Each structure stands twice: as C-alpha cells, then as structure tokens.
Amino acid sequence: MGGMEDILREAMRGFGFGGTGFGENGHAQHRGRDLLDEIVIDLKDAFFGTTHTIKFTSAVKCDKCDGNGTSDGKPAPACPTCGGTGFVHARQGFFAVETPCPDCNGLGKKIDKKCSACDGTGTVNKQRTLDVKIPAGVMDGARLRMAGMGEAAPNGGTPGDFYVDIHVRPDKRFERIGNDLLMHMDLDFATLALGGEIEIETIDDKKLSVKIPSGTQVGEKLRVRGHGMPTGRGGFGDLYIEIGITIPKKLTEKQKKALNEFSDTKPSKKGWF
Ligand SMILES: [Zn+2]
Ligand SMILES: [Zn+2]
Structure with missing residues (x-):
C-alpha cells in the first residue's frame, strides 16, 4: 500500500462519509460510514461503569450474497x-x-446478475442493537470508539466505526473536578470550634465517618483520600468536603446562657472573627 493511497483514504474518512480506498488486491474498496450517538449517564454510573444498549437502524452486510451484491453470492x-x-x-x-x-x-466490479435482496449494493438496512460498555471513571464529553461497528461498506469493504459521546449529568451532591469530588457540609459552631466526628455518604453509597479537627474554618476543604472517582488506572481521586456553618434561628434559654458566657470571655470587644 502506497503512502499516497493512505493519505487519500484518510482524507476521505470522517463523519457521515464513506470513503474509497484501495484494497490489497488493488481493487476499489469502499469504507462504511461512521456512526455517532450519545448517551447521558448519572455520576454514579460514571463511578461504577455501566452498559447501555442502543437500538438503531443501519446498513449491514447482505447475508444472501455475503456482501458481494451478486445473485450467486460469489465475488464479482x-x-x-x-x-x-x-x-x-x-x-x-x-x-x-x-x-x-x-x-x-x-x-470496481462488474455485476451481471444482481442479488435480489440488496439490489447489488451488498448491504441492507437492518435494526441493530449494540451494547455500549462505558468504563468506570468515564469523563463527561468522552468519545468512545467501537471499531468496525458502524455501517457496512458497499462492495464488501471495511465497515465504519461506531462512536458514542458520553455526557455525565451534574450530580446534586457532588461536584466533579477531574478525578476528585467536592461536596458541601454545613456544621454547627460547636463542632467546628471543638472538633468532632461526622458521618457522610460517599458517591458509592457507603457511610463514612470523618474527623473534624478543632478550629475548622468556614470555607475550609477537608480532604478524604481515595473517595473520589476512579482514575481508570486502578486508583481513585480524593473527596473534598467544603465546610459551611449552620446558625440556629432559635435558642433555648440554656443555649443563650452558654453563648453569653462564651461571649464574655472574648479577648477584645472587636469579636472573634
Ligand atoms: Zn469500472
Ligand atoms: Zn445481497
């Protein structure tokens, strides 16, 4: 195969277009069209990986003539x-x-008697189903390629490829930043000031207890190692918990008294913050 022919074949590829190149025997060889579809998944599906079955109609190789387009099924x-x-x-x-x-x-072929099923084209339209394996950790906007799963080529050439664009729906709880996840958690003043332990639910629905160090500030991000998204290389990103605060709208007399006592211990009248 010559360099020019490779370039010609490459130039003719592209979405929505079949191409013409030259087979090993020097005969004209057409390439089937590439197909493109898109799948929308949840972040949790992206975490675990999933399989989606898609149904569509496309040109497939004619069974009756084995793609040759001839009435006897032999190459023309x-x-x-x-x-x-x-x-x-x-x-x-x-x-x-x-x-x-x-x-x-x-x-490039002379077909005297055409196959009745495909009218000599070598392909027929058929309903197809395709199982698309979506790998764990897939990124939003990723394009998966399934080689040879596109449309069959006329003249018994190479079939096109099937491409699937993956869209990952934004999650209510977790924001994804690369392989890391970010979640928000509001805690009360006492827990932030004194420190403590809280329970969170991870992306894979596991309960996890997280230590809050004393003196944790609002806006601080606590890192929980290894509880982010799969990296695709066997590892996991990290989970970050962005700390917020809840201020009670009502206080009991006992709480008021305790807070007033706390307030009286302020080192200056300008306040703590
Ligand atoms: Zn000719
Ligand atoms: Zn046929």
Missing part, C-alpha cells in the same frame, strides 16, 4: 474498463485527472 469479477480500481484517467488540458469509472460507477 473486476470491471474491465477500469481494471477494478473504480477510476479512469482523463486529460484536462495539462492535467491528468482521475474520475469514477462510468461503467461500474466507481465500484
């Missing part, structure tokens, strides 16, 4: 006009140009 002989390349050379002024062969319409 090469077109004598173009010698099987699907192109003929013509002169335009000083330039030699290649145009699709008028005898075989660029197919």
Whole structure:
C-alpha cells in the first residue's frame, strides 16, 4: 500500500462519509460510514461503569450474497474498463485527472446478475442493537470508539466505526473536578470550634465517618483520600468536603446562657472573627 493511497483514504474518512480506498488486491474498496450517538449517564454510573444498549437502524452486510451484491453470492469479477480500481484517467488540458469509472460507477466490479435482496449494493438496512460498555471513571464529553461497528461498506469493504459521546449529568451532591469530588457540609459552631466526628455518604453509597479537627474554618476543604472517582488506572481521586456553618434561628434559654458566657470571655470587644 502506497503512502499516497493512505493519505487519500484518510482524507476521505470522517463523519457521515464513506470513503474509497484501495484494497490489497488493488481493487476499489469502499469504507462504511461512521456512526455517532450519545448517551447521558448519572455520576454514579460514571463511578461504577455501566452498559447501555442502543437500538438503531443501519446498513449491514447482505447475508444472501455475503456482501458481494451478486445473485450467486460469489465475488464479482473486476470491471474491465477500469481494471477494478473504480477510476479512469482523463486529460484536462495539462492535467491528468482521475474520475469514477462510468461503467461500474466507481465500484470496481462488474455485476451481471444482481442479488435480489440488496439490489447489488451488498448491504441492507437492518435494526441493530449494540451494547455500549462505558468504563468506570468515564469523563463527561468522552468519545468512545467501537471499531468496525458502524455501517457496512458497499462492495464488501471495511465497515465504519461506531462512536458514542458520553455526557455525565451534574450530580446534586457532588461536584466533579477531574478525578476528585467536592461536596458541601454545613456544621454547627460547636463542632467546628471543638472538633468532632461526622458521618457522610460517599458517591458509592457507603457511610463514612470523618474527623473534624478543632478550629475548622468556614470555607475550609477537608480532604478524604481515595473517595473520589476512579482514575481508570486502578486508583481513585480524593473527596473534598467544603465546610459551611449552620446558625440556629432559635435558642433555648440554656443555649443563650452558654453563648453569653462564651461571649464574655472574648479577648477584645472587636469579636472573634
Ligand atoms: Zn469500472
Ligand atoms: Zn445481497
């Protein structure tokens, strides 16, 4: 296979387009169209990985003729006009140009008796189902490629690829930052000032107890190692808990007294903060 042919084939690829290249035997070889779909998943699905089944209709290889387009199902002989390349050379002024062969319409084959099921195209439209395996830790906007799962090519060529764009829905509790997760947690003044232990629920629904150091400030982010998203390399990102505060709207007399006593111990009249 020559370098020019590779370049030509690459240039003809792209979404929505089949391409024409040259097979090993030098015959014209078409490539099936690439297909593109999208799947929306939850963050938890992205954590565990999941499988989605999609249904669609696309061109598949004709069973009756095995993709050859012939009534007997055998490969058709090469077109004598173009010698099987699907192109003929013509002169335009000083330039030699290649145009699709008028005898075989660029197919490179001469089909005398067409297959009745596919009318000689070698492909038929069929309802298909595809199981899309979405890996754990998949990022929003990731594009998965399933080689050879696109449309079948006419003329028994290479099938296209199937691409799936993954969209991960924003989660109510966790914000994703790369492989890390960020959650918000409001705590009362006493717990922040004195320190303590709180229980949180992780993305995989596990209860986890987290130590709050004494003197924790509002806006501080506490890191819980290894409870973020899978990295795809066997590890996990971290979970960050952003600390907020809850201020009670009503206090009991006992609480008021305790807070007043606390307030009286202030080192200056300017306050603590
Ligand atoms: Zn031809
Ligand atoms: Zn057929």
